[in-house]
Amino acid sequence: MSLSAALRALPLHPRVLWAKLAAPIDPPLMAIVATLLACGMMVLASASADNPLRLVSQAGNLAVALTLMRIAAQIPPQGLMRLAPPVYVLAVLLLVAVALAGDVSKGARRWLNLGVARIQPSEIMKIAMPMMLAWYFQKREAMAAWHDFVVAALILLLPVGLIAKQPDLGTAVVVAATGLFAIFLAGLSWKLVVPVLAAAAAGVVLLVASGDSICRPEVDWPGLREYQKHRVCTLLDPGSDPLGKGFHTIQSTIALGSGAILGKGWMQGTQAHLEFLPERHTDFIFAVAGEEFGLVGGIALLLLYAALIGRGLMIAAGAPTLFARLLAASLALSYFAYAFVNIGMVSGILPVVGVPLPFVSYGGSALVALLLGVGILMSIQKHRMLVQK
Amino acid sequence: MTRAVFHSPEAGIEGFRSRLAAAGIGVLVAFVLLFGRLVQLQVVDRDYYRTRAEDNRIAIVPVVPNRGLVTDRNGVVLARNYSAYTLEITPSKVGDLDATIEELGRLIAIEPRDRKRFRKALAEGKNFESLPIRTRLSDEELARFAANRYRFPGVEIKARLFRQYPRGELASHALGYLGRVSERDLDRIESAEEEANYRGTEHFGKSGVEQKYEFALHGQAGAEQIEVDASGHAVRVLSRTAPVAGNDLVLTLDLRLQEIAEQALGKRRGALVAIEPASGEILAYVSRPGYDPNLFVDGIDPQTWDELNNSPDRPMIDRAISGTYAPGSTFKPYMALAALTLGKRTPGQTIHDPGYFMFGGHQFRDDKKGGHGTVDMYKSIVASCDTYYYMLANDLGIDNISNFMRQFGFGAPTGVDLEGETSGVLPSQEWKRRHFRRPEQQKWYAGETISIGIGQGYNAYTPIQLAQAVATLANDGVMNTPHLVRSVVEARSGRRGPVERQPPAAQAGTPRLHQGCDGRSEPRGHRLARLCRRTVRERGQDRDRPALFAARRKVRGRQGRRAPARPRVVHRLRAPRQAHRGTRGGGGKRRLRRPERRSDRAPGLRLSSARQAGGSRRGRGRSRA
Structure with missing residues (x-):
């Protein structure tokens, strides 16, 4: 039997099958995400030189995550809307279960x-x-x-509190940021937004300006534990704790800085390959990228993220219902939160909290969550005409 | 208007789009910020960081501090360190692991035991660390490998400190042992915010005081700046911050007594705890069978590990704090004390013991056929009359008994400085309700109270609880938390640091033993203690003087006083010397005088031991009942 005959014997011709498969996929978004994933795999290959099996495992994660993305892209926004409360309640219950009976690791x-x-x-x-x-x-x-904003704040704070309690400060920050974006976009008054942002900015400036005097050991920070003070102070001066918390920041800035403009070349990073760089395949993978591909590589990644977020915001702008608009926009901005917190932490302008670099860091759960979000964006984009306002 | 405070009136799609634009601008600003930072790092300061990356040939290597020593109260060393060379393989840097080990085996003797241990460490997924294949290399082996080193990339000789327990099995359960740092230990290290300090540390306390005082024993890691070549091998040391050795522990144990106690228990399964009542210091702490903690030091091989874990003797279980046993007749003094305190009996009140006690158609038999005849409280203790206590238990009722016993710490962890203490079972109506599921099981039956009176039935206590209860009785009802560590000594300055102790769980209701029954007569606790002493004396005569007794004289003899003893002691009590000379209200004065009399007094010994009669499972089964 010839190949074409075999193909004809299939219930669906491959071309038809492909068309069906690709139907809900948004090409620009897919192109951006695919480029990011490809870059990610390349960097991960270098960061995993000590353990090539990790790449295989990540490819497996990717296959699962892409499948789930495709499934999510199929679900129309009305379906997502029906799913929202049960999914949220389930997630909260699972968080409670973790608090009661979760596995402790590190x-x-x-x-x-x-x-x-x-x-x-x-x-x-x-x-x-x-x-x-x-x-x-x-x-x-x-x-x-x-009072709706008060309710929204409660919806936000309950899980964020549970996550922060684990403790997983990084994820808590990102989830909180995602929620705050949604609340802002839903129309929280500028009269509240502007002063809060201004106060935060002033606080940061004050902290940086007075870092030396308030980090002396005899100064107590009201309301904060000793280790929390320690973490902030280490950020202001990583040299104060070279073996402990400052170690990560010192090594990652050295990796980035020594990469200079063009980088040391793929697989050539000394920081990564001589094992100076900790967590190099997870949270600090951006340092590997920066060391081996230099400023050029860093800018490329930043542009890819900007494109991803931009496409997400465009989808949000064109979405027909408030639900779809808010969901698309806050998902897009959650990618921003990830990328910003991670790159900020690796380049030493934000405290070290555990946030992976989206689409690049090693890790199955994170990849699934990210690509599910992409799938939802695609669904919103594809169903924009079909939904009646 | 409240509405405007939270919510802008500009709703609808235009409002949304303008906010979206604002968010987009925010994203751009943030990315420009990141871009600026990258330019600063990678363009402006690139030469600085390039130099630093070059300098990163200079690695900061942690220097593991010497772990603190453990000694007994007289300074006899129980745990120390020695340094030895080990042959180590980093699996990720070795191509064909089996071939390499085979080749190495031709140079240096590698036993099957070493291979198994190595495989086990490998299976734990640590193939990026260097794992020991052989420990304690001889000088000759060292030289032989050094000459052939070029043939073995990824194989190194390292000098490491090992823990050594010179006394082997002696006091093994009190000391505990060290093992390689496990995932769980890492969690502990991280929650204690000690990661930086444990970089490079390979061993961690797994039980006993080695576990409980891990962070005190460990010390502060130092750091060495080492120049490494391109493949990461150390070339020379540039600078060094010395580590600070860990604190030494002085235990409360007296090793001479410990030896005697271990001999006395012999090959039997069981536990023995001797507490100094006035302070709560544990003078001897035995759980038998024990194990040799040296086995764990360089990684135990799986076969020995299985033998230890699957042995029916269960040597890894510390029976003194985690085995629970029915206290038997040692419970009777507390029952008598309850009777005195609650006014259910006077010391002279007698009962007739026909050799059994009838309750609800069931005969509760006495130990002695035909019974003890007429029995008062004195005789009940001296002769250990069961019938007396069957009746008493019935008269008191379960709630009275459990409320009274709780004051002595029965059924609650003592707070001893060891991990893994169980609470045992102090039977009560409430306990039964909580512990059983079916309603008919949850009900307390009056018949169940009877055997509680003689320390049987649901009663299940750890040996250390019993020892603490005895010590409390002997110490005028003042409860001290039993403890194994006397002081933590700073290695450098020799300063003795304070030891934090948790208060005993039962402290809330310290029994007031110093009150007499009617305010005039001898305090109850003293009377009971005196009675117990008499019991020991009278009943001890007719048996062989035990090894424990003879040996104890040897230990304490110098101090000029010998104490009565009896063979197969289950427990033993001694009251303070003046205790039974009447009260006359001078309690405070008496206490003041006590220290100067110390010299001619043997430190009071409170022993409590429990032997397991029928198989090792009994105790465990009981604790679950």
């Missing part, structure tokens, strides 16, 4: 062992949070009053 209680697999419920929350807030504001559309 001093934090983040994982839930379900027998078949270990899951990290905080990752589900990265999707569930914007869905829930978008759902809530959709329900209250046109009659939103001040």
